[in-house]
Amino acid sequence: MFALVDCNNFYVSCERVFNPALCNRPVVVLSNNDGCIISRSQEVKALGIPMASAVFKHKDLLEQHDVVLFSPNFALYGDMSSRVMNTLGGLLPDIEIYSIDEAFAGLQGFRRYDLGELAGRVRDTIKRNTGIPVSVGVGPTKTLAKIANHLAKKDARYHGVCVLEHEGDIRKALGGVQVGDVWGIGRGYDRFLRSHAIETALDLADLSPEWVGRYMHINGSRVQQELNGVSCLSLEHVRPPRKSICTSRSFGKKVTKFGELENAVGSFASRCAARLREERLLAGFVTVFVYSGSFDNPRCRYKGGHTVAIPVATQGTLEIVRCALDVLKEVYRKGSAYKKAGVVLSGLFPASASCVTPSLFDENGIFGRDSQALMQAIDVVNSRYGSGSLRLAVAGSSGWKQRMEKLSPRYTTCWEDIIAVKA
DNA sequence: TCTGGGGTCCTAGGACCC
């Protein structure tokens, strides 16, 4: 059996932990640039405001109900996530951290336990230790554990815990779940299945496997088997090695000047290089992409991107920024108004590996022409004084800066922001 | 006025090899 532990309204719940006055008020957390709604409290869901929709579309409704808005505070959410995962790991040792707010757990060691009681204990302990409310779903496959979790969240009668163990219960539950709510069925397959009158998870489970294989390929077949209790997806204890690192942002206003775009791409490339060193990796390729506004006149839309190989795989900021700016010159088109840009590093492998192919002509190793001491100094200064404290002149923040108007304090990761409690 | 940011995997088709 598998359990899926998923935090309720995670980003909103993090804000509420340090500001309990928000607990019975409608709250949302916005995306970068304060553009979209990416986390909603129960009260906001009840207003019918959908996930990931644009704020300006709901302006009146948000004002009318006095909804509290937050800019995203990922420093806080990341730290709260590790608190939740640490507590969970202490209760259920066999876990896979699946995303910032959810984890699977293998329950092989708990065969003789009452799984409902165990799940309830997990829920109560995480709430007590971290302040974050979670829901727990239990089932014989990961996909069924997801379904159980979905039910535990949706139906208050479950009190946040749902165990699907026996076939009759499972089929009954599947009959009440929309096919588009099944893990692995996204917008595309939802539309396709509904056009064939397949409405519920049970309808999908009962289809002929040949038909599913033909039209939904290998992943669709796995989803179907998992719904029927055949486990195809095992617990992944170690994260598979990362294949790419991406930093991209939408701009606070449209950017037309090459110099401003250069500042943005320079800082994205610097951020990517810093993450590369954090994870002790080397990169072999740099991609730069730029978009002009996609919601305006579609005729003026421009999307440019290009990838180059770095001569010798590196983790040095100077080398990577230099490559990225060269690529930017190729993809920049004068006259376009840019709304978004990004840098992607790929061809990654561990810096410790002996598989680096060095340059025939240059003995500088994995930092390219950059000095290792310089990179270390930059990383140390930025970790002590905040990222961006020490940066390249080209990695400026003029012009393209994002809106972040409703940011909460970094309660758990910054000394100045720690809450003072008065008796 | 205003529309997120980060990932992974699979498939089809084309180019190329012998």
Add this chain to the structure above:
DNA sequence: TCTGGGGTCCTAGGACCC
């Protein structure tokens, strides 16, 4: 009249996840 059989690699696009 008749035109092989076996591969690999790369890319674009589409699907999905949070």
